[in-house]
Amino acid sequence: MAGVREVVLTFSCQDAQGLVAAVASLFAQRGFNIRESSQFEDVTQRRFFMRTVFECPQGYELPAIRELFQPVGEKYGMDWAIYDVDCKPKVLIAVSQWGHCLNSLLNNWKNGSLPIDIVGVVSNHEVMRDLTEWYELPFHYLPVTPDTKAEQEAQIWSLIEEHEVECLVLARYMQILSDDLCRKLNGKAINIHHSFLPGFKGAKPYHQAYERGVKLIGATAHFVTADLDEGPIIEQSVERVSHVNLPEEMAEIGRDIEAVVLNRAVRWHAEHRVLLNGSKTVVFAR
Known part of the structure; x- marks a missing residue:
């Protein structure tokens, strides 16, 4: 034996x-x-x-x-x-219409540098189907409206249970999860927010940053909770900008940061380096 x-x-x-x-x-x-x-x-x-x-x-x-x-x-x-150590956690990725984080995760998974077992990609849009299927992964198109949100989340939860998913990764999934789903996924769902939290929460953070004249923009990977963009922070990074950068330019700069930060957070979570400490985390990164 x-x-x-x-x-x-x-x-x-x-x-x-x-x-x-x-x-x-x-x-x-x-x-x-x-x-x-x-x-x-x-x-x-x-x-x-x-x-x-x-x-x-x-x-x-x-x-x-x-x-x-x-x-x-x-x-x-x-x-x-x-x-x-040799057992890779099963991961389901959720995405909407921006593919930079998804592509980075899939590429690092494919080349073996991300120690996870991706079981599929779920999306409320069809945009990322070709990319997902190029990596020979199942793509689950689950459109959602305010009237169908409960039904759509039930489908997501069904996929999680069917594939014994240990972590749901929101790779620029631009839908707010219900309180019920957040509770079910406590400590098992990671989101990438295109801002350096706790500043500029919610929608259009780069526009908010531009209006405040910030000199640094960043991205934050955090656990998902029922409180929007308030979950325990796993990883963050920043990049310098100036008064000449418009919101669209900030968003372009930010996309590279988002991909790096999300990959780190997913890797550390998969390697069991992230421990919850109330509203914070202890991260034994290396």
């Missing part, structure tokens, strides 16, 4: 003396080897976060490793998870 090659352990809990030693000794005594480890304490909350990659001894299956860790998790009141 070959078993799993490597696992990722993530957890958060109230800080306690001997916490790291308890975790390390548990695995060391059974022949596991630490390949990578990161930790962080939120001193304002006295909450501890950790992500560790273990090389496994031959013969260990994932359920057995989880059962092994269960007593430690219970002892310290941990919010914990253990994943197989």
